[in-house]
Amino acid sequence: MACPKSASAPRYALALVNDRRIALVPPRYGPDVIGGAELVLREVAHGLTARGWEVEVLTTCARDHHTWANHYPAGTTVDQGVTVRRFPVVQDTDGSARALLTSTMDRGEHPTIAQQEAWMNDGLRVPELFHALLDDAERYRAIVVSPYLFWTTFAGGQVAPGRTILRPCLHDEREARLELFEPLFGGVAKLWLNTDPERDLLDEIWPAHSPAEIIGEGVPVPDGYDPVGFRARHGLGDRPFVLYGGRREGAKGWEDLLDGFARTVRKEDVDLTLVTFGVGEVRPPDDIAHRVVDLGLVSDQDRDDGVAAAAAYLQPSAMESFSRTVMEAWLAGTPVIANAASAVVSWHCDRSGAGLTYDDDADLEQCLRFVAEAPGDAEALAKPGRDYVLDNYTWPATLDRMEASLEAMS
Amino acid sequence: MSERILVVSPYPPERDGLGAYAVQQVRALRRAGNHVEVCSPRPSAAHHHLDLVGPTGARALARLARGFDRVIVHFHPDIFYAVPSTPTSRISTGVALAKAFRSMPPVEIRLHEVDARWASASEQVEASTRSGFLAEGVFAAAARATRSVFRGAAEITVHDAGHRDLMVEAFGVRPDRVRVVEHGADFAAHTTVDRATARRSLGLPDDEHVFVCIGFVQPHKGFDRAAAAFRGLGAKGASLHIVGSVRVDDPAAAEHQRELEALEAQIPGVHLHLGYVSDELFDRWIVAGDTVVLPYRHIWSSGVAERARLHQRPVIATRVGGLAEQLDDIPGSVLVDDNAGLAAAILAAVKGGTFRSADTVPATDEARAGGWSFDGAVDRDAVMAEVHRRSAALRGVKVDPTAGTRAPRKGEGSAAVPLRRLRHVPLPPATSARPGVSTVKKLIRRVIAWEVDPLRDQVTRLHEAAIQAAETTDARLEHVEHEVEPPVHD
Numbered sequence: 068m069a070c071p072k073s074a075s076a077p078r079y080a081l082a083l084v085n086d087r088r089i090a091l092v093p094p095r096y097g098p099d100v101i102g103g104a105e106l107v108l109r110e111v112a113h114g115l116t117a118r119g120w121e122v123e124v125l126t127t128c129a130r131d132h133h134t135w136a137n138h139y140p141a142g143t144t145v146d147q148g149v150t151v152r153r154f155p156v157v158q159d160t161d162g163s164a165r166a167l168l169t170s171t172m173d174r175g176e177h178p179t180i181a182q183q184e185a186w187m188n189d190g191l192r193v194p195e196l197f198h199a200l201l202d203d204a205e206r207y208r209a210i211v212v213s214p215y216l217f218w219t220t221f222a223g224g225q226v227a228p229g230r231t232i233l234r235p236c237l238h239d240e241r242e243a244r245l246e247l248f249e250p251l252f253g254g255v256a257k258l259w260l261n262t263d264p265e266r267d268l269l270d271e272i273w274p275a276h277s278p279a280e281i282i283g284e285g286v287p288v289p290d291g292y293d294p295v296g297f298r299a300r301h302g303l304g305d306r307p308f309v310l311y312g313g314r315r316e317g318a319k320g321w322e323d324l325l326d327g328f329a330r331t332v333r334k335e336d337v338d339l340t341l342v343t344f345g346v347g348e349v350r351p352p353d354d355i356a357h358r359v360v361d362l363g364l365v366s367d368q369d370r371d372d373g374v375a376a377a378a379a380y381l382q383p384s385a386m387e388s389f390s391r392t393v394m395e396a397w398l399a400g401t402p403v404i405a406n407a408a409s410a411v412v413s414w415h416c417d418r419s420g421a422g423l424t425y426d427d428d429a430d431l432e433q434c435l436r437f438v439a440e441a442p443g444d445a446e447a448l449a450k451p452g453r454d455y456v457l458d459n460y461t462w463p464a465t466l467d468r469m470e471a472s473l474e475a476m477s
Numbered sequence: 478m479s480e481r482i483l484v485v486s487p488y489p490p491e492r493d494g495l496g497a498y499a500v501q502q503v504r505a506l507r508r509a510g511n512h513v514e515v516c517s518p519r520p521s522a523a524h525h526h527l528d529l530v531g532p533t534g535a536r537a538l539a540r541l542a543r544g545f546d547r548v549i550v551h552f553h554p555d556i557f558y559a560v561p562s563t564p565t566s567r568i569s570t571g572v573a574l575a576k577a578f579r580s581m582p583p584v585e586i587r588l589h590e591v592d593a594r595w596a597s598a599s600e601q602v603e604a605s606t607r608s609g610f611l612a613e614g615v616f617a618a619a620a621r622a623t624r625s626v627f628r629g630a631a632e633i634t635v636h637d638a639g640h641r642d643l644m645v646e647a648f649g650v651r652p653d654r655v656r657v658v659e660h661g662a663d664f665a666a667h668t669t670v671d672r673a674t675a676r677r678s679l680g681l682p683d684d685e686h687v688f689v690c691i692g693f694v695q696p697h698k699g700f701d702r703a704a705a706a707f708r709g710l711g712a713k714g715a716s717l718h719i720v721g722s723v724r725v726d727d728p729a730a731a732e733h734q735r736e737l738e739a740l741e742a743q744i745p746g747v748h749l750h751l752g753y754v755s756d757e758l759f760d761r762w763i764v765a766g767d768t769v770v771l772p773y774r775h776i777w778s779s780g781v782a783e784r785a786r787l788h789q790r791p792v793i794a795t796r797v798g799g800l801a802e803q804l805d806d807i808p809g810s811v812l813v814d815d816n817a818g819l820a821a822a823i824l825a826a827v828k829g830g831t832f833r834s835a836d837t838v839p840a841t842d843e844a845r846a847g848g849w850s851f852d853g854a855v856d857r858d859a860v861m862a863e864v865h866r867r868s869a870a871l872r873g874v875k876v877d878p879t880a881g882t883r884a885p886r887k888g889e890g891s892a893a894v895p896l897r898r899l900r901h902v903p904l905p906p907a908t909s910a911r912p913g914v915s916t917v918k919k920l921i922r923r924v925i926a927w928e929v930d931p932l933r934d935q936v937t938r939l940h941e942a943a944i945q946a947a948e949t950t951d952a953r954l955e956h957v958e959h960e961v962e963p964p965v966h967d
Binding site: 159160180184185187188189192193194195197198201202218221222225228229246247249250253254255 | 489490491492500503504507508513515519520521522523524526667668669722752753754755756757758
């Protein structure tokens with residue numbers, strides 16, 4: 068039986084190729100989605116749209132990256148000029164392949180390709196998104212997929228590798244070394260990286276990677292800050308506080324930070340509160356619960372006012388490929404205390420001179436003591452941070468680099 | 478008119494040859510305006526996934542297929558039959574699958590592989606250790622069940638006329654229900670780079686004749702044959718690149734990998750590139766090559782040949798399966814019948830020889846020499862040394878090509894010899910002249926197999942590992958001895 072041709076003109080034939088149409092493929096998308104990579108892609112979408120690009124976002128219906136529950140309705144909507152096409156997440160596997168891979172790697176053994184493939188497909192999958200890309204890939208000048216570890220990136224990045232840009236947000240984690248990812252790192256048209264340390268890591272793990280460009284990302288520069296109003300709105304009084312914003316979970320170093328903070332304040336001579344906002348459960352130890360304030364989700368303005376009011380911003384994550392919140396802190400003139408295990412954040416601190424890094428709880432305690440006991444010096448330490456961000460990580464400069472990279476694609 | 482079509486196949490992002498084929502067909506069908514859904518045997522980017530093995534799988538597929546206008550099944554036995562299959566499992570699966578295919582919307586079986594013996598009771602009997610009236614009856618029923626699967630489909634699509642004849646003659650499918658479709662009908666190029674760019678990106682020199690063997694590294698692909706045929710050509714401005722990934726969970730493939738690594742170590746110009754190969758990288762290797770070599774021991778049809786056709790690269794291939802028909806219109810392609818022919822074709826390509834389309838290359842004396850060459854006079858020691866080097870490669874032992882070519886002198890010890898002379902643990906024959914005892918022995922073997930077979934396998938693996946370790950030590954010692962005391966030629 069021959070393959071019948073449709074009597075009606077297929078939509079693919081009608082969709083004219085637009086030289087300035089691009090697709091962005093994040094695993095989640097929306098104003099209420101918490102996640103650095105997702106947030107950046109949303110700003111990229113808006114920024115490029117404002118510069119005359121036709122941007123389509125192909126993403127899931129999920130908002131929460133723990134449950135991957137379909138929260139938004141499937142279908143097409145428009146977000147400030149950006150076409151957003153949402154596809155439902157399918158989760159119908161039992162997680163055993165994920166558990167097997169984890170236990171295999173925990174034993175120091177290397178999983179087989181079959182185990183790696185089963186692991187990748189044993190979680191969220193978005194078949195409709197895959198097929199939308201299969202249908203429409205040639206309509207786009209470029210397809211930007213990010214970050215590397217997600218199924219949407221892995222599957223979507225292999226549909227039309229010749230026009231795919233991988234923005235990996237690479238971390239030094241064991242999954243990054245799975246052979247499974249070689250087609251992404253070595254097969255796509257190009258990679259967009261954030262920093263030099265990310266390139267060093269890429270060179271180390273995937274020496275035969277596709278051409279890579281350091282594009283970086285931008286951080287919006289607030290018009291002003293209201294630290295006093297922030298304290299008043301949240302009843303924080305006059306006690307100095309250190310701040311952490313983002314995902315409160317083990318992968319981001321939250322629990323280790325809480326331990327280190329608790330160890331320090333239990334000595335009862337460090338006068339600091341830990342204020343935090345974002346998603347995830349905070350779970351402070353009972354004896355220091357009064358020294359930990361959870362604000363939950365806050366507005367962008369509240370976030371900016373918060374970092375301006377803080378004595379220091381804390382970045383406990385060892386798995387950062389950029390660290391946008393560190394930039395926000397420096398823009399507000401606030402010093403940063405960061406986990407030295409993150410090569411990227413250490414690099415930022417070293418280059419800017421506006422941050423301290425710690426290797427263990429003893430270091431962390433001393434950093435906290437510094438901002439608590441020498442606030443003037445801490446403020447002076449933070450001074451070069453704002454210029455560092457303005458010189459390197461504003462959206463206009465970042466979008467210039469992105470446009471040049473996109474235009475270089477044939 | 479737009480149709481609702483269900484495609485049944487392995488599917489991306491799982492890396493699988495059938496999946497790579499199916500996704501291109503799905504893209505073409507969707508672009509033709511059809512509503513296409515995919516069902517894969519494991520979770521993937523397909524819309525559905527079902528365990529399709531056995532009667533339960535067949536019934537589940539029949540339920541899923543309701544509501545579609547037609548169904549395309551990319552058929553490989555491992556998707557539907559237990560592995561390894563038994564005659565009785567082929568009966569139950571075949572009956573259920575045939576019933577499912579008949580009850581479903583029109584089914585097109587796109588045939589990628591099937592064991593032709595499954596359709597014939599007598600051939601199954603010949604291939605089996607079982608005999609007798611009962612066994613013959615079971616085999617006959619298994620053959621009927623298998624044939625009924627293909628007769629249950631509305632259409633069988635195959636890639637060459639040989640397979641069409643097989644379906645008609647061996648499987649009893651009506652001729653009007655078997656159609657030949659081009660293997661690469663839905664294929665699209667995954668790279669746009671030219672040869673020079675591809676070579677630069679892969680670190681290959683511009684001026685070499687580059688032969689490429691590419692695909693999953695499995696013994697039946699015969700990449701070792703290409704490496705052996707390449708002996709002596711590394712010095713003639715050529716290189717052979719074996720590119721592909723090894724399913725490390727497949728012991729046979731892992732063993733084959735060790736053999737290829739040993740060949741790479743001992744044959745200058747042979748290069749092994751093992752690892753995950755994306756579609757783009759796959760095509761880039763084809764583009765970078767001057768000649769694609771498909772030294773398959775057996776195959777139904779070759780997707781690699783279609784990629785070569787797409788990128789206009791000539792192919793040297795063995796005359797197996799449907800390759801002769803597939804290569805018929807690929808310019809400059811060559812068919813060979815044996816290893817000597819393969820060596821002749823590779824040698825001729827290096828020398829710039831051209832062939833008519835799908836020519837058959839006869840073996841030449843030079844090719845028959847198989848790359849055997851010796852410094853100085855050919856004596857027994859030299860020949861034995863080369864024999865040892867080559868046999869070591871077969872056992873996966875890496876031998877430096879510059880190492881001495883001297884056989885051990887009489888009385889010299891080789892650590893590996895006693896181990897190599899030890900035979901693998903044999904299975905005691907389950908036979909007896911006494912009536913009924915053979916059956917009882919076979920029954921006992923079946924009952925205890927679950928416990929005994931893993932132990933036997935482990936002993937075999939230990940034996941092989943011990944040989945490999947001893948031979949590696951021998952090779953190193955010989956290398957050291959060669960360095961300390963270079964051989965003196967008469």
